[in-house]
Amino acid sequence: xxxxxxxxxxxxxxxxxxxxxxxxxxxxxxxxxxxxxxxxxxxxxxxxxxxxxxxxxxxxxxxxxxxxxxxxxxxxxxxxxxxxxxxxxxxxxxxxxxxxxxxxxxxxxxxxxxxxxxxxxxxxxxxxxxxxxxxxxxxxxxxxxxxxxxxxxxxxxxxxxxxxxxxxxxxxxxxxxxxxxxxxxxxxxxxxxxxxxxxxxxxxxxxxxxxxxxxxxxxxxxxxxxxxxxxxxxxxxxxxxxxxxxxxxxxxxxxxxxxxxxxxxxxxxxxxxxxxxxxxxxxxxxxxxxxxxxxxxxxxxxxxxxxxxxxxxxxxxxxxxxxxxxxxxxxxxxxxxxxxxxxxxxxxxxxxxxxxxxxxxxxxxxxxxxxxxxxxxxxxxxxxxxxxxxxxxxxxxxxxxxxxxxxxxxxxxxxxxx
Amino acid sequence: xxxxxxxxxxxxxxxxxxxxxxxxxxxxxxxxxxxxxxxxxxxxxxxxxxxxxxxxxxxxxxxxxxxxxxxxxxxxxxxxxxxxxxxxxxxxxxxxxxxxxxxxxxxxxxxxxxxxxxxxxxxxxxxxxxxxxxxxxxxxxxxxxxxxxxxxxxxxxxxxxxxxxxxxxxxxxxxxxxxxxxxxxxxxxxxxxxxxxxxxxxxxxxxxxxxxxxxxxxxxxxxxxxxxxxxxxxxxxxxxxxxxxxxxxxxxxxxxxxxxxxxxxxxxxxxxxxxxxxxxxxxxxxxxxxxxxxxxxxxxxxxxxxxxxxxxxxxxxxxxxxxxxxxxxxxxxxxxxxxxxxxxxxxxxxxxxxxxxxxxxxxxxxxxxxxxxxxxxxxxxxxxxxxxxxxxxxxxxxxxxxxxxxxxxxxxxxxxxx
Numbered sequence: 023x024x025x026x027x028x029x030x031x032x033x034x035x036x037x038x039x040x041x042x043x044x045x046x047x048x049x050x051x052x053x054x055x056x057x058x059x060x061x062x063x064x065x066x067x068x069x070x071x072x073x074x075x076x077x078x079x080x081x082x083x084x085x086x087x088x089x090x091x092x093x094x095x096x097x098x099x100x101x102x103x104x105x106x107x108x109x110x111x112x113x114x115x116x117x118x119x120x121x122x123x124x125x126x127x128x129x130x131x132x133x134x135x136x137x138x139x140x141x142x143x144x145x146x147x148x149x150x151x152x153x154x155x156x157x158x159x160x161x162x163x164x165x166x167x168x169x170x171x172x173x174x175x176x177x178x179x180x181x182x183x184x185x186x187x188x189x190x191x192x193x194x195x196x197x198x199x200x201x202x203x204x205x206x207x208x209x210x211x212x213x214x215x216x217x218x219x220x221x222x223x224x225x226x227x228x229x230x231x232x233x234x235x236x237x238x239x240x241x242x243x244x245x246x247x248x249x250x251x252x253x254x255x256x257x258x259x260x261x262x263x264x265x266x267x268x269x270x271x272x273x274x275x276x277x278x279x280x281x282x283x284x285x286x287x288x289x290x291x292x293x294x295x296x297x298x299x300x301x302x303x304x305x306x307x308x309x310x311x312x313x314x315x316x317x318x319x320x321x322x323x324x325x326x327x328x329x330x331x332x333x334x335x336x337x338x339x340x341x342x343x344x345x346x347x348x349x350x351x352x353x354x355x356x357x358x359x360x361x362x363x364x365x366x367x368x369x370x371x372x373x374x375x376x377x378x379x380x381x382x383x384x385x386x387x388x389x390x391x392x393x394x395x396x397x398x399x400x401x402x403x404x405x406x407x408x409x410x411x412x413x414x415x416x417x418x419x420x421x422x423x424x425x426x427x428x429x430x431x432x433x434x435x436x437x438x439x440x
Numbered sequence: 441x442x443x444x445x446x447x448x449x450x451x452x453x454x455x456x457x458x459x460x461x462x463x464x465x466x467x468x469x470x471x472x473x474x475x476x477x478x479x480x481x482x483x484x485x486x487x488x489x490x491x492x493x494x495x496x497x498x499x500x501x502x503x504x505x506x507x508x509x510x511x512x513x514x515x516x517x518x519x520x521x522x523x524x525x526x527x528x529x530x531x532x533x534x535x536x537x538x539x540x541x542x543x544x545x546x547x548x549x550x551x552x553x554x555x556x557x558x559x560x561x562x563x564x565x566x567x568x569x570x571x572x573x574x575x576x577x578x579x580x581x582x583x584x585x586x587x588x589x590x591x592x593x594x595x596x597x598x599x600x601x602x603x604x605x606x607x608x609x610x611x612x613x614x615x616x617x618x619x620x621x622x623x624x625x626x627x628x629x630x631x632x633x634x635x636x637x638x639x640x641x642x643x644x645x646x647x648x649x650x651x652x653x654x655x656x657x658x659x660x661x662x663x664x665x666x667x668x669x670x671x672x673x674x675x676x677x678x679x680x681x682x683x684x685x686x687x688x689x690x691x692x693x694x695x696x697x698x699x700x701x702x703x704x705x706x707x708x709x710x711x712x713x714x715x716x717x718x719x720x721x722x723x724x725x726x727x728x729x730x731x732x733x734x735x736x737x738x739x740x741x742x743x744x745x746x747x748x749x750x751x752x753x754x755x756x757x758x759x760x761x762x763x764x765x766x767x768x769x770x771x772x773x774x775x776x777x778x779x780x781x782x783x784x785x786x787x788x789x790x791x792x793x794x795x796x797x798x799x800x801x802x803x804x805x806x807x808x809x810x811x812x813x814x815x816x817x818x819x820x821x822x823x824x825x826x827x828x829x830x831x832x833x834x835x836x837x838x839x840x841x842x843x844x845x846x847x848x849x850x851x852x853x854x855x856x857x858x
Contacts, residue, residue: 076495077494077495079498079522080497080498080522081524099524100524100526100544100547100790100791101523101524101526101544101547101548104497104498104522105519106499106517106518106519106550108518108519112594126518126519126550129518129519129548129549129550129551130519130547130548131547132524132544132547132790132791132792133547133792134826134828170790170792171790172790173787173788173789173790174789174790175790176530180858182851185844185845189835189840190831190834190835192840193831193834193835193838193840194792194827194834196838196839196840197784197787197792197827197834197837197838198787198788198790198792199787199788201858202840202841203841203845203851203854203855204841204843204844204845205844205845205851206844206845206846206847215848215851218848219848219851219852219855223852366615369591369615369616369617370591370616370617371591371592372518372550372588372589372590372591372592372593372616373518373550374550374551374588374612374615374616408552408828409612409615410552410826410828410829410831411828413608413611413828413831416608416611416612416615417607417608417611419615420611420614420615421614422607422610422611422614422620423620423621423622425622426603426622426623426624427603427621427622427623427624428624429624430633430636430637433600433621433623433633433637434637434641436621437621437637440598440619
């Protein structure tokens with residue numbers, strides 16, 4: 023055993039109840055609020071120089087002392103994290119800001135989406151707690167990731183997804199060996215049934231380890247965004263970070279990660295954090311704009327950003343609202359037209375992402391157009407999934423040449439025209 | 441300008457002629473042999489401690505002094521390299537060896553394949569030489585990569601590919617903005633026409649920078665395999681490295697990279713290098729087994745490993761043969777059945793690659809079965825492309841459940857059976 027002395031337990035964000043680090047917990051058993059892992063940050067700060075973090079490869083485990091795992095020997099990893107932060111001076115000029123960076127998860131995640139940052143932590147907890155299987159509810163990406171890490175850890179996996187989940191995403195989960203269960207309904211409905219199954223029917227004693235929407239350990243993996251951005255920018259934090267929002271615990275955990283970096287004197291300021299949603303399904307934006315304290319469910323319309331269409335994010339949405347307020351950020355929705363335009367713009371910059379993931383750039387562009395950005399701004403747009411995740415939309419948006427060159431003479435003639 | 445003082449020029453592998461570092465060169469103008477970049481390795485060895493390489497992030501540019509670029513400020517990058525080396529103890533047991541690692545390029549390359557390691561270098565040279573466009577011949581992956589790095593560098597791109605190149609691979613190149621030209625014929629024929637176009641018709645003054653099969657700068661990017669493997673294994677080199685072989689300059693450059701690591705005292709021994717090909721198109725294996733000094737073209741049969749089907753690799757094949765001999769390695773061919781079995785095995789280990797890329801594991805398994813491996817062996821299998829690169833084969837090999845669960849009661853009943 024290689025113990026993590028800095029992870030000291032979890033605490034309920036509602037009633038404040040505390041739980042020891044070895045407690046297998048999802049929501050607070052007393053008040054049903056989200057719980058949050060706690061670390062001995064002061065001790066970590068003191069001992070940090072001796073840990074030689076700078077020499078570790080950039081994965082989510084580089085800052086493993088600030089992840090809620092108790093035994094480093096049990097870490098389940100496929101090399102997730104260490105996404106490149108790509109400077110895009112052309113886009114910065116277009117938006118009239120000092121700098122714009124794209125954090126390209128799609129090109130550095132084993133299963134092609136941001137889910138790997140969090141599922142790697144969940145799989146590690148499953149091994150620590152002695153489970154034999156992982157489970158999750160998913161619109162596709164989380165299922166593929168859960169299946170991959172289960173395979174890596176030698177566990178079984180079961181994925182519950184809306185019946186109309188894109189075939190390739192289901193196929194990926196199946197390839198890793200998952201049992202895939204298709205459920206009639208959209209994601210909020212599947213999510214409700216899945217929670218009921220795991221909580222009510224098993225009295226919290228599910229035989230599968232839940233990598234779904236309430237797992238407090240899983241979400242901590244998303245703090246790695248803050249660590250990676252802080253390190254890539256050499257301690258000068260961006261002014262604003264834009265993130266594609268379903269739940270969106272990524273923003274909540276980025277806030278936590280940036281606050282830790284600030285306390286560790288690894289950055290100089292907190293960035294403002296922005297939730298980016300599709301106009302067709304924007305419960306967080308609706309709550310933000312109306313000044314509500316909680317997020318209400320909405321009707322889900324049709325959008326190309328299917329991975330973000332979480333119509334009723336519940337507690338997660340409320341936590342996100344609090345983060346947007348605390349960091350002086352905001353919530354922005356865009357239409358599919360803007361989204362697809364931003365996606366193509368990324369392609370012309372050499373970045374191939376799934377259309378949903380381009381929403382962070384589309385939202386930044388929307389703010390630029392409405393005059394809310396400054397010329398001094400340094401923006402980071404998190405691009406959270408690979409272009410390979412949605413080839414259907416890609417094939418609809420390019421024109422594959424029908425002409426076939428039949429001979430060398432034809433080739434030479436064609437080339438002379440170019 | 442940030443000059444690279446260690447890159448001192450290129451040398452012809454045939455006649456030994458030398459060229460200054462700023463020479464825009466493909467094959468030797470005198471004898472048509474491959475040319476090879478040369479470095480002042482002794483100076484680099486002396487000055488290495490002061491360069492603090494350990495603090496650089498693991499990309500192909502970590503060892504940038506040993507890449508044939510003259511100005512570090514002109515580097516064109518999308519964060520390529522730093523692939524995870526994943527220990528697979530289960531597979532090691534099955535093969536009866538001490539350890540087996542999978543180097544997973546698919547999960548760390550911006551465009552999803554190994555080509556990014558070399559095209560990033562080619563794009564940088566194009567910028568150094570002042571070109572406005574990149575071109576290549578491709579079975580799909582190289583084209584996507586060339587298009588991505590052209591976009592990143594603000595250059596145009598043109599890709600020549602066999603008419604039956606998989607649609608998604610063409611679509612990816614088109615998304616980045618490439619002009620895609622489909623040519624009747626298989627890759628060897630396209631390759632011959634492309635060379636004729638660039639060499640004969642333009643008298644070597646092509647307006648596009650050739651990222652195709654003879655570019656000596658591009659290939660140097662493949663040395664990064666050796667650097668990454670050496671570093672990930674902490675200086676203890678593997679005994680054997682298996683690599684999917686089309687050309688296959690990756691093996692030639694891995695030999696060079698491992699020799700450099702040996703001279704820099706970063707590893708303790710040279711590994712044996714293996715070229716892995718499909719039985720349906722195995723010109724290198726045929727030459728190796730017959731003891732021939734040069735590789736002759738073969739008839740290309742049908743295989744799922746379309747990315748490797750280079751029927752007449754010419755000079756590249758000859759160079760590869762020399763590497764196999766020099767490192768006491770070998771050449772191994774496997775059938776599609778073995779290849780697909782190895783591919784599924786990787787899936788059950790949490791690794792999602794394109795079927796072609798699993799040929800390195802299939803070849804290692806073939807050697808294990810024929811008793812040629814030792815219990816002390818430490819193997820590395822390079823897995824060179826993402827599973828997303830061939831979704832067609834994936835969809836043929838998984839069974840997507842047709843049943844759709846219609847209600848919570850049905851869900852509960854189904855789950856009780858599990």
